[in-house]
Amino acid sequence: MVSAAMATPAAGASVQVRAVSHAFGDAARRLPVLDDVSFDVAAGETVALLGPSGCGKSTLLRLVAGLDAPGAGRIGVDHVRVAGPDPSRLLMFQDPLLLPWRTVEANVAYGLQARGIRDGLERVGRALRLVGLGDFAGAYPHELSGGMAQRASFARALVNHPRVLLLDEPFGKLDSLTRMTMQEELLALARRHAFTTVLVTHDVEEALLLATRVLVFSPRPARIIRDIDNGLPFPRLRDDPAFIARRREILIALGHGEEFAR
Numbered sequence: 401m402v403s404a405a406m407a408t409p410a411a412g413a414s415v416q417v418r419a420v421s422h423a424f425g426d427a428a429r430r431l432p433v434l435d436d437v438s439f440d441v442a443a444g445e446t447v448a449l450l451g452p453s454g455c456g457k458s459t460l461l462r463l464v465a466g467l468d469a470p471g472a473g474r475i476g477v478d479h480v481r482v483a484g485p486d487p488s489r490l491l492m493f494q495d496p497l498l499l500p501w502r503t504v505e506a507n508v509a510y511g512l513q514a515r516g517i518r519d520g521l522e523r524v525g526r527a528l529r530l531v532g533l534g535d536f537a538g539a540y541p542h543e544l545s546g547g548m549a550q551r552a553s554f555a556r557a558l559v560n561h562p563r564v565l566l567l568d569e570p571f572g573k574l575d576s577l578t579r580m581t582m583q584e585e586l587l588a589l590a591r592r593h594a595f596t597t598v599l600v601t602h603d604v605e606e607a608l609l610l611a612t613r614v615l616v617f618s619p620r621p622a623r624i625i626r627d628i629d630n631g632l633p634f635p636r637l638r639d640d641p642a643f644i645a646r647r648r649e650i651l652i653a654l655g656h657g658e659e660f661a662r
């Protein structure tokens with residue numbers, strides 16, 4: 401569980417996505433994936449990206465991470481053009497991607513060691529306690545449950561003091577109860593440390609529980625078809641009529657018929 405006493409010195413950065421278009425392939429077999437996408441994420445805000453499978457959400461996240469450059473348009477963080485990956489902008493996937501031959505502590509320390517950061521182990525200990533894995537520093541990934549492995553992956557991100565966390569369906573492989581716990585923990589972490597979060601999810605409820613704003617994308621090539629300000633107060637309750645109404649609005653925007661949107 402998340403410890404209230406811990407603090408990381410990260411503060412969120414703002415993100416600017418301006419007229420971004422992107423395609424894969426060559427002139428003969430061109431696959432347009434993003435079509436003139438523009439949005440801003442304020443520092444500390446959590447924005448959820450929802451859209452049909454294969455529309456281009458992960459591609460957009462990779463562009464914000466700086467892993468690829470957009471075909472057209474511009475991506476900025478704190479109004480500085482993104483020119484490549486940076487530890488302050490971290491991408492986390494559905495799969496925790498832990499190295500099986502390293503302990504949890506060594507997995508979390510990996511990026512810091514590579515960058516030669518001296519107080520690395522202290523930072524690792526803090527991050528592990530923050531995600532409730534303080535007693536599992538010496539464990540190997542095969543000794544962890546799915547939820548614990550994803551927590552270790554979170555710790556590996558937090559230890560870098562990220563300013564922007566880019567989450568690509570981070571809870572997609574977890575059972576529904578672990579998923580709920582992890583959602584609550586992410587919410588607590590994001591609110592306490594004020595890092596900026598861009599969350600790709602297929603789960604409308606997850607988007608509404610966590611995000612301050614929900615962007616709904618069209619089928620590929622992805623365009624923003626709805627930008628929903630999710631001003632629901634915390635704690636957000638799934639059975640709150642306002643929550644249900646917003647969920648219905650999003651499902652209809654995603655093209656689901658009235659009968660399935662209830």
Ligand SMILES: Nc1ncnc2c1ncn2[C@@H]1O[C@H](COP(=O)(O)OP(=O)(O)OP(=O)(O)O)[C@@H](O)[C@H]1O
Nearest residue numbers: 424425431433452453454455456457458459460620
């Ligand atoms: N490196 C690549 N080379 C060629 N095509 C790619 C590449 N990466 C993604 N694509 C294609 O781009 C489109 C968008 O993929 P992307 O993974 O961004 O979608 P997504 O919205 O995240 O999908 P899902 O919700 O199913 O994860 C898909 O048609 C995919 O096949």
